[in-house]
Amino acid sequence: MNEKRLTDGGILATLLQFAVPVFAALFLQAMYGAVDLLVVGKFAHVTEQSGVATGSMFMAVLGSVITGFALGVTVLVAEAIGCRDEKRAGKGIGVGITLFGIIAVILTVLLMVFAKNIAVMMHAPENAMAQTMGYIRICGAGSIFIVTYNVIGAVFRGIGDSKTPLLTVAIACIVNIVADLLLVIVFQMGAKGAALATVFAQAVSVVISLILIRRRKLPFRLERTDIRLTPTYAKKIMMIGTPVALQELLVGFSFIFIQSTVNAMGVVESAGIGVGEKVCAFLMLVASAYMQSMAAFVAQNNAAGKQERSKKALKYGIETALAAGAAMGALAFFGGSMLAAVFSNDAQVIAAAHSYLKAYAIDCLLTAALFCFMGYFNGCERTMFVMIQGIVGAFCVRVPLVYLFGKIGNGSLFLIGLATPASSVIQIFLCVIAFLFFEKRAKQS
Numbered sequence: 001m002n003e004k005r006l007t008d009g010g011i012l013a014t015l016l017q018f019a020v021p022v023f024a025a026l027f028l029q030a031m032y033g034a035v036d037l038l039v040v041g042k043f044a045h046v047t048e049q050s051g052v053a054t055g056s057m058f059m060a061v062l063g064s065v066i067t068g069f070a071l072g073v074t075v076l077v078a079e080a081i082g083c084r085d086e087k088r089a090g091k092g093i094g095v096g097i098t099l100f101g102i103i104a105v106i107l108t109v110l111l112m113v114f115a116k117n118i119a120v121m122m123h124a125p126e127n128a129m130a131q132t133m134g135y136i137r138i139c140g141a142g143s144i145f146i147v148t149y150n151v152i153g154a155v156f157r158g159i160g161d162s163k164t165p166l167l168t169v170a171i172a173c174i175v176n177i178v179a180d181l182l183l184v185i186v187f188q189m190g191a192k193g194a195a196l197a198t199v200f201a202q203a204v205s206v207v208i209s210l211i212l213i214r215r216r217k218l219p220f221r222l223e224r225t226d227i228r229l230t231p232t233y234a235k236k237i238m239m240i241g242t243p244v245a246l247q248e249l250l251v252g253f254s255f256i257f258i259q260s261t262v263n264a265m266g267v268v269e270s271a272g273i274g275v276g277e278k279v280c281a282f283l284m285l286v287a288s289a290y291m292q293s294m295a296a297f298v299a300q301n302n303a304a305g306k307q308e309r310s311k312k313a314l315k316y317g318i319e320t321a322l323a324a325g326a327a328m329g330a331l332a333f334f335g336g337s338m339l340a341a342v343f344s345n346d347a348q349v350i351a352a353a354h355s356y357l358k359a360y361a362i363d364c365l366l367t368a369a370l371f372c373f374m375g376y377f378n379g380c381e382r383t384m385f386v387m388i389q390g391i392v393g394a395f396c397v398r399v400p401l402v403y404l405f406g407k408i409g410n411g412s413l414f415l416i417g418l419a420t421p422a423s424s425v426i427q428i429f430l431c432v433i434a435f436l437f438f439e440k441r442a443k444q445s
Contacts, residue, residue, distance in 0.1 A: 028166070029173075037343050046271055091233055149202055279332070
C-alpha cells in the first residue's frame with residue numbers, strides 16, 4: 001500500500017511532517033475568503049466589503065460544519081489503514097461519497113431559497129443587505145464543490161497523505177486570485193464577483209483532485225458497489241462526525257452572534273470585525289492544522305494498538321503549538337493594524353479591527369492547547385465530549401459575555417473580543433478533566 005503510515009518513525013517528526021502540509025493547505029484555503037475581502041476592500045465600496053465580511057463568515061461556519069462532519073470519514077479511513085484493511089477503507093469512502101452527495105443537494109436548495117433569511121438573521125446592515133444575500137446565494141449554488149473538496153481532503157488525511165490536498169488548493173488559490181481581480185476590478189461586480197471567483201476556484205480544486213485520484217495508486221479499493229449507504233459504515237461516519245459538525249455549527253453561530261451584535265453598531269464596526277475575523281482565521285491556522293493532524297495520527301495509532309504513542313503525540317503537539325501560538329498572539333497584539341490594513345484602506349475599519357485583534361491575541365495561545373486536545377479526543381472517537389465542551393464554551397461563556405459587553409462596553413470591540421479567550425479557558429479546563437477521567441477509567445479496566 002502506498003500510504004504514509006503515521007504509526008512508524010519518530011513521533012514529533014512524523015506529526016510535523018503530516019501537519020505542515022495540512023497547515024499550508026488550510027492557509028491557502030483561508031485565502032479564498034481573505035482574497036475576496038482584500039480585493040473588495042481595496043477596490044469596492046464599504047457596503048460591498050460589509051456584504052463579503054458577513055456572507056463569508058456564514059460560509060466559513062458552514063465550511064467548518066462540513067469539515068467536522070467529514071471527520072467521520074477521516075477517522076474511519078485512518079482506522080482501516082492502521083489495521084491494513086483495504087476493503088474496509090474503500091467501503092467507508094463509498095458511503096462517504098453517497099452521504100455527502102445528499103448533503104450537497106440539500107445545502108444548495110437551502111442556501112438559494114433562504115439567503116435573505118440568513119442575511120436578516122445575521123443583522124446585515126440595511127445598506128449591505130443585497131450584497132450579503134448575493135454572496136450567500138452564489139456560494140450556495142456552488143455547495144457541491146465545497147462538499148466534494150472536504151470529502152476528498154478527509155480521505156487523503158485518513159490515509160496519511162496531506163500533500164495532495166495542498167497541491168490542489170494551491171492551484172485553486174491562484175485561480176481565485178486571478179478571478180477576483182478580473183471580476184471585482186475589471187467588471188466591478190463587487191461582492192457577487194468575489195463569490196463567483198471563490199466558487200470557480202473550488203470547482204477547479206475538485207477537478208484537479210479527481211484527476212490526481214485517477215492517476216495515482218491509492219491504498220484502498222473503491223468499487224462502484226461501495227458507493228451506497230451501507231448502514232454499518234454510514235452509522236459509523238455519522239456517530240463520529242455528527243457531534244463534531246454540531247459543535248462546529250453551534251460554536252459558529254456563537255461567532256455569528258458576535259458579528260450580528262457588532263453589525264447593529266454600524267457599517268464601520270461590521271466591516272471592522274469582518275476584517276478582524278479574517279485575520280484571526282490566519283492566526284488560528286497552526287492550531288487548526290494540529291487539530292486535524294492529531295485526529296488522523298491518533299486514529300491510526302490507536303487502531304494499531306499504539307495508544308502510548310498517541311498520548312506522546314498530544315504532549316509534543318501542545319508544546320510546539322504553544323510556541324507558535326505565542327508568536328501569533330504577539331503579532332496580533334502589536335501588529336494588528338498592519339494586518340488589518342492588508343484587507344482595508346479605511347482608517348476607521350483598520351482601527352476597529354485592531355481593537356478586536358488585541359483581545360483575540362490571548363486566544364492564539366489558548367487555542368494551541370485546546371485544539372490539540374480536541375484533535376486527540378476526535379481521534380479517540382470521543383467526539384461527543386468534544387461537542388459538549390464546545391457548546392459549553394460557546395453558549396455558557398462566549399455568547400453571554402458578548403451580550404454583556406455589548407451592553408456595557410460602549411461599542412468596544414476589545415471587550416467583545418475578550419469573550420472568546422474567556423470561553424477557551426473553560427474549555428481547556430474541561431479537556432484536562434476529561435483526559436484524566438478517561439485515563440483513570442482505562443487503567444481500571
